[in-house]
Structures are given as structure tokens and as C-alpha cells.
Amino acid sequence: LVEEVSKQPFFLGRLFGTPRVQSLALDADLLITTYIEDAVFSAQSAHSIVFEPIRQSVKKDLFGMQWEQQQTQNEIALKIVKTEEDFWDDIVTYLRNDFLTKKVADALVSRSVVFYIGCLIEKARIREQKQYNKKDIFSDPKRAVRRIQGDIQVMKNFFAKIALGMPALSRVIEKEFAPLVAVYECMSIAVGVSDAAVCDFAVVLHKLTGEFNVTRSLL
Known part of the structure; x- marks a missing residue:
């Protein structure tokens, strides 16, 4: 030039x-x-802009009583991905750059997992400190684990659709969701719906988090 x-x-x-x-x-x-x-x-x-309305609208309800007992179609997870989808359509329309669009997608995948695990950690810490009442405890742990499994699938399905036009995103999805999947597996073992050994996934989880206190809170 x-x-x-x-x-x-x-x-x-x-x-x-x-x-x-x-x-x-x-x-x-x-x-x-x-x-x-x-x-x-x-x-x-860009994820910070996308997740501001998500944080305001769903954080207080995620892992709550309605989430566990009434929302059988993973409504909160669907609300999360619907907000992401609305922003994503605008991002694709106005950004018009494959390289930068991929960067946004990578960040959204990571932020989705961080947000979800963060809400779960917050609940775990409340229970550990015994600063809770009856409504803060899962009334049916097995049902709660099924909800988590469904939430994970809803989020992964959303990003898998994006990956159809962005194949490299598939590797990012598997990598970034690995900690959340490990958490789910540990919880499945804890409530008796899996025959795997908790120590196996505990080691995997700790390698992924790299933080003893975080791993301890989740377990």
C-alpha cells in the first residue's frame, strides 16, 4: 500500500x-x-457483551428449584443459547471476517462453560459453608444430574451448528467442554447413576482446573 x-x-x-x-x-x-x-x-x-444479559436474566435461576423440578426441557440452557444465537447472527452479519468470527466463536464456547461451571461452584460453596436453607439443596440429585446432562447437550448442539460452517470450532468445543463433562461424570458417580470410579474423573478434573480448591469445591 x-x-x-x-x-x-x-x-x-x-x-x-x-x-x-x-x-x-x-x-x-x-x-x-x-x-x-x-x-x-x-x-x-465480545463474549462480555453477550453474557451480560445472560448473567442478569438466568444466573439466579440456574440450579434453582424450578430448574430442577419444573423445567423439564432445559429451559434455562435454551434461554442461554437463544441469547447467544441472537448476538451471533449480528456478529456474522456485521463482522464479515472469517478469522475474527472464529475468534468470537472460540470465546463464546469458553465463556459458556466458564459461566455454567461458575454458577455450579457458587452453589457448591454455599453448601460447603452451610449458609443455605432447604430451597438451595437439590431435592433429587439424580434428577439434577439429568438436568445438567441436558444443559450440556443443549449448549453443545448450538455450537455444533455453528461448527458446520466452521469445522475448526469442533475441536474447540470438545476441549472447552471437557471440564464440564468431567464435572458431570463425577456427579453421576456420586449420585449412583454411573459405575465409573470417581477417582478417575477427579484426576482428570484436577488436571483441567489446575486448582485444588476449585476441584475440592466441585467434588
């Missing part, structure tokens, strides 16, 4: 190749690099 502009009449006195123009070329390269880095950062940060 700098080379083309420099060929125009009277551009810097037609001094292309001189230190002045070489300096301009370096500045232009730096500017382009900065713009690209800013664009990537913005794409990777």
Missing part, C-alpha cells in the same frame, strides 16, 4: 526508497499490526 501511494505524483517529492519513505513504511506496518491486534482482542472480548 505504501509503495503504491508513494508512486503518486509529488508524494513526498517522489522520494520512494529514501529514509523518509522507509520510515513511513515501517510506521504503516506497525499501524496495521496494531489494528489487527486490536481487532482480535475485541473479537475475543
Whole structure:
């Protein structure tokens, strides 16, 4: 681009190749690099905008009594992905860049898992500190585990649809959902709906979290 502009009449006195123009070329390269880095950062940060309404509308209800006892169709998980879908349509429409769109998708997958596990950890901490009342305890742990399984499937299905046009996203989905799947497996063992050994998934979970206190809270 700098080379083309420099060929125009009277551009810097037609001094292309001189230190002045070489300096301009370096500045232009730096500017382009900065713009690209800013664009990537913005794409990777878009999840914060997407999840603000999700946090406000569903966080208090996720793992609550209605979630466990009444919402048999995984309504809260569907609400999460519906909000993500609405934002995603706008992202695809206005971003129009496959590289940046993939960055947004990667971040949304990761943020979905972080949000879900974060809500579960918060519930676990409340129980551990014994600062809860009857409505905070799963009335039927096996049913709660089934709900979690359904929620995971709803979220993965949503991202799997996106991955149809973005094959590389499939690997991200499996990687990012691995901690949540490990949590689900541990809970399944704990409530007696799985014959696997809890120690197997506890080790996997700890490798994924890397934090003893987080692993302990979840288990």
C-alpha cells in the first residue's frame, strides 16, 4: 500500500526508497499490526457483551428449584443459547471476517462453560459453608444430574451448528467442554447413576482446573 501511494505524483517529492519513505513504511506496518491486534482482542472480548444479559436474566435461576423440578426441557440452557444465537447472527452479519468470527466463536464456547461451571461452584460453596436453607439443596440429585446432562447437550448442539460452517470450532468445543463433562461424570458417580470410579474423573478434573480448591469445591 505504501509503495503504491508513494508512486503518486509529488508524494513526498517522489522520494520512494529514501529514509523518509522507509520510515513511513515501517510506521504503516506497525499501524496495521496494531489494528489487527486490536481487532482480535475485541473479537475475543465480545463474549462480555453477550453474557451480560445472560448473567442478569438466568444466573439466579440456574440450579434453582424450578430448574430442577419444573423445567423439564432445559429451559434455562435454551434461554442461554437463544441469547447467544441472537448476538451471533449480528456478529456474522456485521463482522464479515472469517478469522475474527472464529475468534468470537472460540470465546463464546469458553465463556459458556466458564459461566455454567461458575454458577455450579457458587452453589457448591454455599453448601460447603452451610449458609443455605432447604430451597438451595437439590431435592433429587439424580434428577439434577439429568438436568445438567441436558444443559450440556443443549449448549453443545448450538455450537455444533455453528461448527458446520466452521469445522475448526469442533475441536474447540470438545476441549472447552471437557471440564464440564468431567464435572458431570463425577456427579453421576456420586449420585449412583454411573459405575465409573470417581477417582478417575477427579484426576482428570484436577488436571483441567489446575486448582485444588476449585476441584475440592466441585467434588
